[in-house]
Amino acid sequence: MTLTLPQKTNTKKTSAIPEAARKILRDGFFAYLGTAEPGCVPHVTAMFYIWDEEKNFLYLVTSKESQKVLNIRRNRKVSVTIDVRDPTSPARNEGVMIRGVAFLVEMEVAYEYLMLRYLEKYAEFLGTGYPLGSRIAIRVTPRTISYWKGTEFYKWKKPRK
């Protein structure tokens, strides 16, 4: 008996970040940030984010003492997934996964315009007495961006300079 194993999924390589992926990054509300603890033990949390369209950066804001910040201090490789989920058909599920490097940015230094956008986007969640003081921003520089819709897969890789 011979078993024919399925081939690798056909992933199409793109030279630019697909427009559909950009749309998801712009409109998404929750991002899932994966970090790794020593020994390659994964950790994942749901977070708020802002996508910087011009520079292709993703900003996430969190508290300074959280586990993910601790993990990033030790290992800067992270993965962020933002997706649109549809409980009726898997063909309509689409999403973006970013793999890249994280930098911790103190709030005072963080780009003011983006922080304003952040406060505006999540106004209902943050409330009036939101303490920005104990917060820290995580800036993710994408190395690869994968986008999928249904069975279609696209992958963008940051060109080497």
Add this chain to the structure above:
Amino acid sequence: MNGGLTTKDAMQRKWIYEEIVDRIPPFRWLPPTFDVVAQLLLVETVGVIAFIYFQMPTEAAIFGSLAILYTVVWSAGCLYVIPWVRRLRDPTNKLERIVLKEYKSRLLLSRKYELIGGIAAFAALIIYMFYIDTEYLQYFLGAGYGNPLLTILILVLAWDIAYRMGLSMVTALFTAWRSISLSSAARKRMGLAYTAYSEVRTLKYLDMINLYWGVSGILLLPLAYGSVLLLLGLAGFLVGMIGLASLSLMAMETVPWFPPDVESILNHERFAYVTVCSNKQPHVTPVIFVYDGKYLYFAISVASAKYRIIKKNRNIAVLVDMRDRQYPMKNRAVLLRGKGMILGEISLKGIFKLFLYGLWLLRVRWLFSKKYPKYMKYYDEQAQELPPAWQNKPFLSRLIVRVEPEKITYWREARPTTLRA
């Protein structure tokens, strides 16, 4: 109730057996592991001296040794079990905490219960040996029958055995009662209250000791062989012990692993975010999943990066969340972290696992079709057009990953609560 003792001190009190071992000189000086061996040697030496001095028949030596062996095997279990009971941590559910506290205090604090079983068994044994069937002792003791020293030795041995059998029975009764009350208390959990599963698992191991005590009673079988009454008594003991131990284990199986808030998210939410890690690079992907009350299962394709990574590194983090853009209060999430196991691989090891978990996999498949009827319908209808890696063919293109949670974190709004698994 405890006089001036605080509860903590009181929990340090011991069973009579342990106290004897602690106080009598040869044992007092030895570490606990050697106590058992020292006890075996001491009692056996006294037995052998008596055997030679009174010129007893050979059977007496063998059967006497079996009786001594029984007491020692039992004691070994006892020395192992007690420190564990003291180490148990309290459940966060009040009802369950009360059940466990009562169990511990009955087991360790009250001499009354401890002695009832022992004295009852001892009385029955004495009445049998000295009044009902005097030939039984005459046969074993031969010329020494009636010697006061030997009678004392026999009485000590009889007490040793009766006390242990009685205590085993009483302990097994308490255990079964505790398991049943714990299981019914667990059903009344609210919010985040629960008993950490590691504690439930510890209790289950301890219950195995009861079974071990029951089974070690088989060592006494040759002694009882000659007499119908003794045989009946021993059979009653064995059946009672094994029955109670199984009852207790079955009741413990029904205790849920997680608090209700966590279970409700796992049962109702439809998407999970699985994170795996290779070469220090994390990898997050959304999946559909089912939860069977203990483990979390999700399906992966053999062509996926997840499969390649999990094969190398079994550490997995799974986030299941309730998300709502309008109401911050409605945002909750559970993070489960633990080891994943791939089921359904076509390899020697994979096929062996199918033997072990095959029926369970059928149940998982059924859970999937119940939770995601539209998805499963889509996979069936579109089977021809889908790329091979997406087709829902068990074993060939789809594998199941089972995650055993070790750490649980629960978020309500943005505040995390860490729970022990």
